[in-house]
Amino acid sequence: MKLLGKMFALVADKFKDKTDKQGLPYILHCIYVMQNCGLKSEAGLCKALGHDLYEDCKDQGIDLDFLVREFNLDIAMGIYTLSHDKDKESYEDYIKKVVNSIDKDLVYIKAADLEHNTQVSRLKDLSKKNLDRLEKYFKAYTYIKSELK
Numbered sequence: 001m002k003l004l005g006k007m008f009a010l011v012a013d014k015f016k017d018k019t020d021k022q023g024l025p026y027i028l029h030c031i032y033v034m035q036n037c038g039l040k041s042e043a044g045l046c047k048a049l050g051h052d053l054y055e056d057c058k059d060q061g062i063d064l065d066f067l068v069r070e071f072n073l074d075i076a077m078g079i080y081t082l083s084h085d086k087d088k089e090s091y092e093d094y095i096k097k098v099v100n101s102i103d104k105d106l107v108y109i110k111a112a113d114l115e116h117n118t119q120v121s122r123l124k125d126l127s128k129k130n131l132d133r134l135e136k137y138f139k140a141y142t143y144i145k146s147e148l149k
Contacts, residue, residue, distance in 0.1 A: 003071055007046040010070070014057045021124045026052075029116060037105075037112040044105040046071060047078035051109055055083035078103055082110060095140045099147050107144060114141035 011030050018026040034048040053062050067076035081101050084094040098110045116122070117137045123130045 001042050001045075003075070004042050004045050004049070006070065007049050007075075011049055011053065014053060014060055014062065018056075020122060021130070022122050023124070032116045033109060033112045036115065037108045039105055039108055041105075043072075043074050043078070044109075046075045047082070047105060048109045048112065050075070050079050051082045051113060054079050055085075074103075078106055078109075081106055082113075091136060091140070095143060099144060107148060111141065111144045111148060114138075114144060117141075 012027055015026045015030065020026050020029055030049050030052060033051055034045055037044070037048045039045055039048060050067075054064070054067065064076055064080050067079055081098060081103065084091065089097070095110070098106050101107070114137050118134060118141055120126075120134065123134070
């Protein structure tokens with residue numbers, strides 16, 4: 001599990017100053033996804049733990065080349081596929097891309113991510129913006145869960 005230790009160190013470093021909407025350390029979300037995705041392989045656990053790296057840390061030097069060099073193509077492509085590029089695809093198309101990926105680990109990772117993101121207790125308040133985001137995530141979660149059956 002050498003790669004998992006390396007991923008844990010990277011995620012801890014890159015998210016060390018980031019908090020979630022509750023003000024809790026963001027790394028706790030990454031750990032939740034890893035622990036609740038149901039995967040056991042090192043590669044699957046690495047993808048789950050690092051699922052937000054590419055999307056949230058591009059400004060810190062995290063790109064596809066870096067992930068391939070530091071881990072491997074499978075882990076790098078998994079993290080890349082789990083990243084939503086708002087400028088290139090709608091959220092619905094992004095979710096369909098994950099579901100239709102040849103890497104089925106990603107569906108379980110995204111399901112765990114959305115499960116955590118739909119927990120109302122993680123919200124700072126029930127503003128319209130937060131409720132709209134919650135609805136979007138819940139729709140995606142329901143769709144993904146139906147694809148896992």
